[in-house]
Amino acid sequence: MRREIVMVGAGGHAKVCIELLRAMGETVAFCIAGANATESCLGVPVRVGDDHLADLREAGYNRLFVAIGDGRLRDRLAGLGNTLGYELVNAVSPNAVISPSAVVGAGVAIMAGAVVNADSVIADLAIINTGAVVDHDCRIGRAVHIGPQSALAGNVSVGDGSLLGIGCKVIPEIVIGEYAVIGAGAVVISDIGDRATAVGVPARVLTMHRVDHG
Numbered sequence: 001m002r003r004e005i006v007m008v009g010a011g012g013h014a015k016v017c018i019e020l021l022r023a024m025g026e027t028v029a030f031c032i033a034g035a036n037a038t039e040s041c042l043g044v045p046v047r048v049g050d051d052h053l054a055d056l057r058e059a060g061y062n063r064l065f066v067a068i069g070d071g072r073l074r075d076r077l078a079g080l081g082n083t084l085g086y087e088l089v090n091a092v093s094p095n096a097v098i099s100p101s102a103v104v105g106a107g108v109a110i111m112a113g114a115v116v117n118a119d120s121v122i123a124d125l126a127i128i129n130t131g132a133v134v135d136h137d138c139r140i141g142r143a144v145h146i147g148p149q150s151a152l153a154g155n156v157s158v159g160d161g162s163l164l165g166i167g168c169k170v171i172p173e174i175v176i177g178e179y180a181v182i183g184a185g186a187v188v189i190s191d192i193g194d195r196a197t198a199v200g201v202p203a204r205v206l207t208m209h210r211v212d213h214g
């Protein structure tokens with residue numbers, strides 16, 4: 001088996017994840033991307049088309065990182081990778097601070113300056129972006145994206161697939177549902193339901209609004 005990592009994605013998020021993995025001493029051998037991708041991403045050769053996932057698996061690669069911002073697509077492509085026999089690796093900055101009592105799943109990205117505090121649980125495929133704070137006893141669902149500089153107080157729960165926009169704040173004990181969107185800069189002081197989009201200070205749910213963010 002080859003130790004180098006195969007990455008799905010070749011965009012801006014992939015660039016950050018390649019640098020996280022390099023900071024961990026890892027090597028990304030190939031990026032796999034859709035049509036219109038550049039030939040290389042931070043010096044990593046890009047192969048176009050999901051078929052390359054199977055080809056590279058046959059060539060002996062078995063470590064995968066899915067660097068796609070859209071949560072649903074990230075989940076789907078990770079599932080494809082699992083089916084082909086890949087192991088999902090994590091990309092965690094050496095400059096993130098993660099409590100020894102926190103539990104972190106597979107396929108997770110934790111960027112520089114992020115803090116995950118005691119007894120929090122970060123499920124598979126989550127992104128804890130640059131400088132985000134997840135305080136104690138939080139539950140972060142599968143394929144959630146906690147945006148840069150967002151801050152979650154203690155005992156906050158975020159359902160699968162939700163996106164918390166850059167710089168939002170969430171007070172203690174709040175429950176955010178699945179596939180919800182919290183707008184940039186929002187301050188969440190009450191629970192937010194599944195698939196709701198909430199913006200502002202304090203955060204209010206936008207009516208009749210649906211965002212396909214992943």
Ligand SMILES: CC(C)(COP(=O)(O)OP(=O)(O)OC[C@H]1O[C@@H](n2cnc3c(N)ncnc32)[C@H](O)[C@@H]1OP(=O)(O)O)[C@@H](O)C(=O)NCCC(=O)NCCS
Pocket residue numbers: 129147148164165166181182183184185186197198199200206210211
């Ligand atoms: C909330 C959000 C998803 C809505 O995007 P959208 O579906 O394109 O919505 P629109 O731009 O049509 O805005 C709808 C309304 O909400 C308001 N609104 C949108 N985002 C807002 C925000 N962050 N704060 C306050 N109001 C906001 C708009 O002004 C608009 O109000 P109006 O109807 O009175 O004019 C988006 O604005 C946002 O904040 N995304 C965060 C993205 C992010 O941080 N990602 C992390 C990347 S690393």
